[in-house]
Amino acid sequence: MVAKFDLNDDSVVVIIGTGAGGGVLANELAQKGVKVVALEAGGRYLPDDYINDEWESFGQLAWLDARTTSGDWRVAKDFAGLPAWIVKAVGGTTTHWAGASIRFQEHEWKALTTYGAVEGANLLDWPIDAAEMAPWYALAETKLGVTLTEGRAGLPGSNNYKVFEAGAKKLGYKEVHTGRMAINSSEYDERPACQQTGFCFQGCKWGAKWSAAYTDIPRGEATGNLEVREHAHVARILHDDSGKVTGVEYFDKDGNLHLQKARIVSVAGNSFESPRLLLNSASAMFPNGLANSSDQVGRNYMRHTTGSIYGIFDKPVRMWRGTTMAGIIQDEARHDPSRGFVGGYELETLSLGLPFMAAFLNPGGWGRGFTTALDHYENMAGMWIVGEDMPQATNRVTLSDTKDQWGLPVANVHFDDHPNDVAMRNHAYKQGMAIYDAVGATRSFPTPPYPSTHNLGTNRMSERPEDGVCNKWGQTHDIANLFISDGSQFTTGASENPTLTIVALAIRQADHIAREMAAGNL
Amino acid sequence: MSKLERKGLTRRALLGRAVAVGALAIAGTGFIAAPNAAWAMEVSVITPEQMATLMQMARDIYPHDQVADRFYAVAVKVYDDAAAKDLVDAGIAALNAAAQAQGHADYLSIGWEEDRVKVLQAVEGEVFFQTVRAGLVTGLYNQKDVWPIFGYEGESFSQGGYIDRGFDDIDWL
Numbered sequence A: 001m002v003a004k005f006d007l008n009d010d011s012v013v014v015i016i017g018t019g020a021g022g023g024v025l026a027n028e029l030a031q032k033g034v035k036v037v038a039l040e041a042g043g044r045y046l047p048d049d050y051i052n053d054e055w056e057s058f059g060q061l062a063w064l065d066a067r068t069t070s071g072d073w074r075v076a077k078d079f080a081g082l083p084a085w086i087v088k089a090v091g092g093t094t095t096h097w098a099g100a101s102i103r104f105q106e107h108e109w110k111a112l113t114t115y116g117a118v119e120g121a122n123l124l125d126w127p128i129d130a131a132e133m134a135p136w137y138a139l140a141e142t143k144l145g146v147t148l149t150e151g152r153a154g155l156p157g158s159n160n161y162k163v164f165e166a167g168a169k170k171l172g173y174k175e176v177h178t179g180r181m182a183i184n185s186s187e188y189d190e191r192p193a194c195q196q197t198g199f200c201f202q203g204c205k206w207g208a209k210w211s212a213a214y215t216d217i218p219r220g221e222a223t224g225n226l227e228v229r230e231h232a233h234v235a236r237i238l239h240d241d242s243g244k245v246t247g248v249e250y251f252d253k254d255g256n257l258h259l260q261k262a263r264i265v266s267v268a269g270n271s272f273e274s275p276r277l278l279l280n281s282a283s284a285m286f287p288n289g290l291a292n293s294s295d296q297v298g299r300n301y302m303r304h305t306t307g308s309i310y311g312i313f314d315k316p317v318r319m320w321r322g323t324t325m326a327g328i329i330q331d332e333a334r335h336d337p338s339r340g341f342v343g344g345y346e347l348e349t350l351s352l353g354l355p356f357m358a359a360f361l362n363p364g365g366w367g368r369g370f371t372t373a374l375d376h377y378e379n380m381a382g383m384w385i386v387g388e389d390m391p392q393a394t395n396r397v398t399l400s401d402t403k404d405q406w407g408l409p410v411a412n413v414h415f416d417d418h419p420n421d422v423a424m425r426n427h428a429y430k431q432g433m434a435i436y437d438a439v440g441a442t443r444s445f446p447t448p449p450y451p452s453t454h455n456l457g458t459n460r461m462s463e464r465p466e467d468g469v470c471n472k473w474g475q476t477h478d479i480a481n482l483f484i485s486d487g488s489q490f491t492t493g494a495s496e497n498p499t500l501t502i503v504a505l506a507i508r509q510a511d512h513i514a515r516e517m518a519a520g521n522l
Numbered sequence B: 001m002s003k004l005e006r007k008g009l010t011r012r013a014l015l016g017r018a019v020a021v022g023a024l025a026i027a028g029t030g031f032i033a034a035p036n037a038a039w040a041m042e043v044s045v046i047t048p049e050q051m052a053t054l055m056q057m058a059r060d061i062y063p064h065d066q067v068a069d070r071f072y073a074v075a076v077k078v079y080d081d082a083a084a085k086d087l088v089d090a091g092i093a094a095l096n097a098a099a100q101a102q103g104h105a106d107y108l109s110i111g112w113e114e115d116r117v118k119v120l121q122a123v124e125g126e127v128f129f130q131t132v133r134a135g136l137v138t139g140l141y142n143q144k145d146v147w148p149i150f151g152y153e154g155e156s157f158s159q160g161g162y163i164d165r166g167f168d169d170i171d172w173l
Helices: A022-031 A054-061 A106-115 A130-145 A159-170 A214-221 A270-280 A354-362 A368-375 A419-438 A499-519 B013-026 B049-060 B069-079 B084-103 B113-123 B127-139
Strands: A011-014 A035-041 A068-070 A226-229 A232-240 A244-249 A257-261 A264-267 A308-312 A345-349 A380-387 A398-402 A409-414 A441-446 A481-483
Touching: A011 A022, A011 B013, A022 A035, A022 A214, A022 A499, A035 A214, A054 A354, A068 A214, A068 A354, A106 A130, A130 A499, A159 A345, A159 A380, A159 A419, A159 A441, A214 A226, A214 A345, A226 A441, A232 A270, A244 A264, A257 A409, A264 A499, A270 A398, A270 A409, A308 A419, A345 A419, A345 B084, A354 A368, A380 A419, A398 A499, B049 B113, B049 B127, B069 B084, B084 B113, B084 B127
Parallel strands: A011 A035, A011 A264, A035 A226, A068 A409, A264 A481
Antiparallel strands: A232 A244, A244 A257, A308 A380, A308 A441, A345 A380, A398 A409
């Protein structure tokens, strides 16, 4: 029996966003008997609804509401209104994600201590560490059914992986495998094994990939403690004279404004919408926005140092066949400043269909240099760089002069590459091209970063209130009953795909919130 | 009965659903329906010369010698529209002026692609060029009939993915 809570019920936890952070938090709390109203700006789509066609699927799932951009990153020029490729739907970007599920390395929790101060970077140690997170990571891996953990078999290698692996081994790389993936290598948790269909980014029609949309969300609803309201766009978080949050105002799909009261509010709208909402909730008491006494809300935006490398061979690869990201090289993920940069990067297999390859190969490019590369699409192999980028105070989300369909200022996303990011990317491009050259590529090329899928850091965790927005529980330093539950709480980005860490933090946060509620502290 | 079977999530049940989805996709309206080859010069708003210029531009911006004219025609037919007429008039006039500045009679009369590319480079910062180029990215490459020319196979769910159809069949490494 799906719950239905009254707008005036001020005993509920309101969670804004239903992705890896909010969707997991909602289910975990509901399982513990906590009443939850989850507000989701998008609609609900399930495997039957997903479309194995890149542009049609993009139109169905992507967040296409207005955003603006600035800064020297190429995305601001090529995709000025689309700084991120993320999802507006129940389950959030767990619909679109590729499934790579790897833990942070121990030293990455202590970026400032490990790397030392880096000029122009706003580095900080997390207030938590690898030992603290280990049991939560284990719970997350069990929830997601991550391959190559807890005895689960790895996924089989696709053609794209085989090229990648052969090149990596010729270069002497050792940590090369099909990845720790939240995509089933055999039936697990009522979901079937991967059928190598190739449209991981468009939502898995088999349900072989973990997504909150068809696991945590319906399971939370089945407890009778979770109500998910779709097409509910939160406009503002409200507070009382004591400075505690009391509820949220949201627009329904017809544009009617509602006020849902709350005992606790959790913000989990991804790293653009979460700070935007806090900033748009400014009041006489909090003129700079909620939880922003530190002036850190919106700052330290990170997106991982990314880019892709494609190689062309004299024979077919057909990289689009099979699991998109089941392939990883981890040797470069170490911290080794002798390479000319701090932190490290992962290399992971990637492929795009012909329509998206045309759009992303070299945005704005034209002429034979461009088209002769596409002519050999069938003979192409592809990989993606995921590296740790530097938090910078000036890389930030602010309120734009542009308004959305509800009349609310949209997020402006400013990003300039740090010299460390550029040095890392260039190193990764060189290594990636060498990998393909080692197995006979006749041509290889570096492709610039796509609109960001890993958006991190804009409400970061910090030990001291003046350094960030929330504490080690994701609880905001300024407002005890306001929590951050998505990737925006990341203190630093590490070199790993962030979803597993977001899920682990959400499971841990649910445990904390339920305990504090029971103790009468929240 | 396993949990998967109860939920209808077995491979067989999912394939059954996929067939229905595939049939729908074929019967439904595609992104762009490729017309027959009689596209040439059939214009109602812009002139045949303007359409021919747009066609040549499209071929010079994204030249694929193995892709027939009719696919490019599908992509630029959108400019034969009253709403686009001012853009086309001004854009092609500027293109021909750039050609003349480089010693040619007009853009279409230039015999070699590399000479036409030099003219296009002179106008590539203009709205007209950027509109035509950006429009081609989806207008040309998102035609399902174009995909097989590049070897791209499109959706595979209706055929059960590639697990039994060559996801790991590479034999030359």
